[in-house]
Amino acid sequence: MKKSININISGVIFHIDEDAYEKLRSYMDSVSLYFEDKKGGKEVIQDIETRIAELLQDRLSEQKEVITISDVEEVIEIMGDPSDFVEEAGEDSEPKSSKTFFKKGKRLYRDPENSVLGGVCGGLGSYFGIDPVIIRIIFIVLLFAGYGVWGLVYLVLWIAIPKAKTVAQKLEMKGEHVTVSNIEKKVQEEYEGVKKNFEKIKRSKGYKESTNVLNEIFTVLGKIILIFLKVVLVIIGVGFIFAGFAVLMSFLGVFFFRSPVFSIDTIEGVFFPLNHYLHAFADPLPSFVLLLSLFFVIVIPLVALIYGGVKLIFNFRAKDRGIGIAALAIWIVSLVMLFTFGLFEVRKYVSDADLSEKHVLDETQYETIYLDIDDSVKLPSQNTFVSFTSPFGGFLIDKEKNRILGRPQLAIRRSRNNNVELTVYRYAKGPTKWDAEIHAENIIYNWSHQDSTFVFSPIFKIPENQRWNFSNLNLTLRIPEEKSVYIGDDMSRILTSANTAERMSAGELTGEKWSMTTRGLKLYEAD
Numbered sequence: 001m002k003k004s005i006n007i008n009i010s011g012v013i014f015h016i017d018e019d020a021y022e023k024l025r026s027y028m029d030s031v032s033l034y035f036e037d038k039k040g041g042k043e044v045i046q047d048i049e050t051r052i053a054e055l056l057q058d059r060l061s062e063q064k065e066v067i068t069i070s071d072v073e074e075v076i077e078i079m080g081d082p083s084d085f086v087e088e089a090g091e092d093s094e095p096k097s098s099k100t101f102f103k104k105g106k107r108l109y110r111d112p113e114n115s116v117l118g119g120v121c122g123g124l125g126s127y128f129g130i131d132p133v134i135i136r137i138i139f140i141v142l143l144f145a146g147y148g149v150w151g152l153v154y155l156v157l158w159i160a161i162p163k164a165k166t167v168a169q170k171l172e173m174k175g176e177h178v179t180v181s182n183i184e185k186k187v188q189e190e191y192e193g194v195k196k197n198f199e200k201i202k203r204s205k206g207y208k209e210s211t212n213v214l215n216e217i218f219t220v221l222g223k224i225i226l227i228f229l230k231v232v233l234v235i236i237g238v239g240f241i242f243a244g245f246a247v248l249m250s251f252l253g254v255f256f257f258r259s260p261v262f263s264i265d266t267i268e269g270v271f272f273p274l275n276h277y278l279h280a281f282a283d284p285l286p287s288f289v290l291l292l293s294l295f296f297v298i299v300i301p302l303v304a305l306i307y308g309g310v311k312l313i314f315n316f317r318a319k320d321r322g323i324g325i326a327a328l329a330i331w332i333v334s335l336v337m338l339f340t341f342g343l344f345e346v347r348k349y350v351s352d353a354d355l356s357e358k359h360v361l362d363e364t365q366y367e368t369i370y371l372d373i374d375d376s377v378k379l380p381s382q383n384t385f386v387s388f389t390s391p392f393g394g395f396l397i398d399k400e401k402n403r404i405l406g407r408p409q410l411a412i413r414r415s416r417n418n419n420v421e422l423t424v425y426r427y428a429k430g431p432t433k434w435d436a437e438i439h440a441e442n443i444i445y446n447w448s449h450q451d452s453t454f455v456f457s458p459i460f461k462i463p464e465n466q467r468w469n470f471s472n473l474n475l476t477l478r479i480p481e482e483k484s485v486y487i488g489d490d491m492s493r494i495l496t497s498a499n500t501a502e503r504m505s506a507g508e509l510t511g512e513k514w515s516m517t518t519r520g521l522k523l524y525e526a527d
Contacts, residue, residue: 004066010046010053016067024052024072052079109164118158240309248302289341296334300327349429349470353436359449361420366452368513369420369479373490374446374457379405396459404462408445408473412485412498414516415478422447422454425474439469447475458493479516484524486513
């Protein structure tokens with residue numbers, strides 16, 4: 001009993017004895033080793049595998065379904081052993097073989113290399129040994145002589161006769177032996193033929209003229225693309241210069257003065273010198289380091305952007321590598337210092353505190369409550385203070401007294417009982433909860449109450465030489481229903497919100513008398 005295995009040769013499955021498989025594999029390995037580095041070697045190996053598959057199929061029948069070692073030996077004897085023609089390299093004789101060809105005679109194929117339409121006449125000429133031109137003339141004469149059926153015959157032959165695709169089929173078409181050496185020879189002939197035709201095309205006048213035309217076209221296209229790129233670079237350079245200059249001037253304006261040089265909608269508002277702003281948060285030394293670091297971090301890239309734009313426009317080269325390295329080093333050091341001192345200062349504001357105190361005032365004997373601003377409190381002159389607006393209410397820096405002043409915010413709400421209530425909320429930050437509470441308690445704010453009149457200061461104060469600490473002060477005045485309130489004209493300086501029946505803004509409430517209803521303040525109507 002022998003062991004058999006299944007193998008795939010050129011897409012065909014065969015059952016083959018194990019010893020026959022080893023013999024066939026050894027043969028194919030030697031063929032592959034010989035042809036793998038030759039021109040067209042892959043095509044030769046593929047055609048040899050296709051022919052071996054056909055030879056093995058001829059040795060199978062209904063009574064015999066397994067390929068034996070004798071079948072493999074016969075196929076190898078027909079195809080020829082690569083060692084035979086390795087020894088005979090350089091000779092024109094064919095490799096020795098005890099058998100000449102697996103089939104006698106020729107096979108009819110359509111010839112794709114000698115075709116006008118489908119290669120039928122070329123294939124017939126090879127099969128009968130006649131010049132294909134003669135066969136074509138016969139077909140044309142019969143067709144025009146009224147024998148139109150020959151056109152149909154040609155179409156039938158075109159469909160019925162297979163096309164010689166592989167090298168082995170082309171050898172069969174010419175009646176040559178389908179051996180390894182002939183397959184190699186045919187592939188080499190086709191390769192050399194294609195090479196010679198290509199050389200003829202390259203030497204032809206038309207090829208040279210077309211090459212010159214293509215060279216001219218690509219030269220012109222290259223010049224157009226080059227000009228386009230130069231225009232684009234100039235536009236980019238102008239954009240770099242304009243953007244860098246505008247941002248740089250605006251930054252310097254904000255850094256040293258009160259407003260940017262270029263004022264646009266996106267940066268409208270009240271600006272301030274950065275040094276005054278940082279002094280409100282940090283001590284002098286950290287403030288100076290932060291300002292200097294921030295200056296270099298922002299200015300160096302902007303100057304580089306402007307310089308790059310100039311180089312793009314004028315396309316000049318300069319020995320600026322040393323300057324660039326030095327600027328980069330300064331920028332990196334500044335960035336590190338900015339983050340280091342910035343994180344150190346941020347630690348001073350990690351905790352917050354919110355303190356409140358409620359004042360309950362029994363004003364049942366008065367129908368109307370009056371609200372006004374303390375006129376005795378004077379703000380510093382424009383030349384001695386810097387203002388800043390923030391989500392925490394903003395502040396003023398009195399440069400002469402080195403003191404920070406804040407703006408309180410007043411809200412008017414409906415009371416839940418019959419009492420007039422005023423709640424004062426103080427808010428501040430600090431490195432610890434305890435520090436934050438101390439900062440909140442130190443907020444100085446004055447307000448007074450006499451009879452039915454409330455007088456509020458327009459500012460609150462931070463103790464001298466103390467930082468802002470995000471200090472803020474909010475006031476909430478609650479008025480019971482059926483009470484009236486008169487809001488003075490100057491109350492717009494601190495009044496920020498109020499419950500109103502008509503949803504009016506706080507600025508529209510000053511200078512008028514209002515009645516408190518369940519829906520909020522409503523314009524007072526005398527009986």
